[in-house]
Amino acid sequence: MAGLTAAALAVVGxxxxxxxxxxxxxxxxxxxxxxxxxxxxxxxxxxxxxxxVKPDLSVPAESGTGVRVVYSLGAKRVWLVGVxxxxxxxxxxxxxxxxxxxxxxxxxRTGHTTGSDGVAIxxxxxxxxxxxxxxxxxxxxDDSMSSPKTAKKTGxxxxxxxxxxxMWAFATHNSKVVVxx
Numbered sequence: 001m002a003g004l005t006a007a008a009l010a011v012v013g014x015x016x017x018x019x020x021x022x023x024x025x026x027x028x029x030x031x032x033x034x035x036x037x038x039x040x041x042x043x044x045x046x047x048x049x050x051x052x053v054k055p056d057l058s059v060p061a062e063s064g065t066g067v068r069v070v071y072s073l074g075a076k077r078v079w080l081v082g083v084x085x086x087x088x089x090x091x092x093x094x095x096x097x098x099x100x101x102x103x104x105x106x107x108x109r110t111g112h113t114t115g116s117d118g119v120a121i122x123x124x125x126x127x128x129x130x131x132x133x134x135x136x137x138x139x140x141x142d143d144s145m146s147s148p149k150t151a152k153k154t155g156x157x158x159x160x161x162x163x164x165x166x167m168w169a170f171a172t173h174n175s176k177v178v179v180x181x
């Protein structure tokens with residue numbers, strides 16, 4: 001019993017020493033000066049060690065009801081709503097040409113092709129045109145989601161291949177697509 005007590009006291013003493021060694025100097029704890037330092041800048045980052053803020057993954061309220069694909073321009077996110085109890089959602093890489101907010105329908109689908117940026121794509125789901133460009137969802141065969149490397153204004157909204165598979169199965173011809181800001 002005495003051995004356990006001695007070991008516990010040694011651990012507590014060591015932890016107290018570590019705490020005092022890592023404490024800021026007393027000068028740093030003095031009252032702040034009336035003038036803020038030049039290095040003091042506000043930070044929008046959460047404090048170190050705090051949990052990261054999770055994005056709101058709920059379906060946008062302004063997207064309507066029923067079975068639909070919802071594309072949020074601001075969130076760079078898509079939801080497949082209406083079949084499963086919990087809608088599937090995933091991030092996308094927006095196209096150079098964004099569709100205007102509104103309701104559209106899927107007008108065409110293509111299994112495999114080459115995008116206007118020269119990238120091999122699959123599961124193309126087209127729902128509108130804008131500025132003489134076809135606008136729709138697609139997945140790069142190489143699974144990349146980078147911005148198109150072209151001077152052309154393209155309308156391909158890119159997603160990961162697994163998400164493209166889900167889109168392809170969900171968004172058949174005449175399916176509703178709702179674009180929200």
